[in-house]
Amino acid sequence: xxxxxxxxxxxxxxxxxxxxxxxxxxxxxxxxxxxxxxxxxxxxxxxxxxxxxxxxxxxxxxxxxxxxxxxxxxxxxxxxxxxxxxxxxxxxxxxxxxxxxxxxxxxxxxxxxxxxxxxxxx
Amino acid sequence: xxxxxxxxxxxxxxxxxxxxxxxxxxxxxxxxxxxxxxxxxxxxxxxxxxxxxxxxxxxxxxxxxxxxxxxxxxxxxxxxxxxxxxxxxxxxxxxxxxxxxxxxxxxx
Numbered sequence: 001x002x003x004x005x006x007x008x009x010x011x012x013x014x015x016x017x018x019x020x021x022x023x024x025x026x027x028x029x030x031x032x033x034x035x036x037x038x039x040x041x042x043x044x045x046x047x048x049x050x051x052x053x054x055x056x057x058x059x060x061x062x063x064x065x066x067x068x069x070x071x072x073x074x075x076x077x078x079x080x081x082x083x084x085x086x087x088x089x090x091x092x093x094x095x096x097x098x099x100x101x102x103x104x105x106x107x108x109x110x111x112x113x114x115x116x117x118x119x120x121x122x
Numbered sequence: 123x124x125x126x127x128x129x130x131x132x133x134x135x136x137x138x139x140x141x142x143x144x145x146x147x148x149x150x151x152x153x154x155x156x157x158x159x160x161x162x163x164x165x166x167x168x169x170x171x172x173x174x175x176x177x178x179x180x181x182x183x184x185x186x187x188x189x190x191x192x193x194x195x196x197x198x199x200x201x202x203x204x205x206x207x208x209x210x211x212x213x214x215x216x217x218x219x220x221x222x223x224x225x226x227x228x229x230x
Contacts, residue, residue: 047217061217109211
């Protein structure tokens with residue numbers, strides 16, 4: 001059974017940092033692109049970042065470029081999102097998701113975690 | 123950036139009725155459009171990919187159509203568990219990947 005479990009969310013002050021983790025199981029992690037998507041309170045879904053199966057390519061939405069870093073550790077079957085210089089507008093539930101097809105950048109997200117809440121507030 | 127506009131924002135229907143949701147792209151996305159369902163407190167669930175392909179385990183009452191800039195998600199006969207928010211997402215031109223603003227299907 002494919003499972004994705006996020007952790008690391010919490011309350012952080014503006015300008016602070018946080019590192020989210022996504023532990024995966026039930027599939028060969030090293031074969032799939034992965035992504036982070038967020039949902040701000042009362043808002044819709046926003047794509048944040050994606051990473052290639054081997055970690056060699058990464059892509060970000062403009063609003064987080066230079067502040068967030070997506071990475072992965074195959075040995076730990078884990079995806080990460082390091083978030084720096086956090087702002088109020090980064091407050092959201094953050095979801096990790098899997099790209100459906102192995103070795104493909106097709107960005108069809110077939111499995112999602114349950115999300116972790118990040119609150120940026122003083 | 124490709125902007126996706128969903129309409130209506132809210133759809134009030136009764137169980138058993140047909141739901142028709144629209145997603146319009148600011149430029150052609152070919153058929154590279156997906157639909158998701160999201161219920162309160164839950165993760166999004168992939169329903170349709172590449173405009174008309176049902177994802178694994180999705181009931182046949184969900185269907186997608188369209189190409190280019192205009193797309194439709196149809197729920198042929200609403201079940202109680204179908205009342206939720208629905209999002210479209212394009213993967214034709216990225217980054218950035220973009221989602222529509224959502225359509226809430228509520229019980230009338």
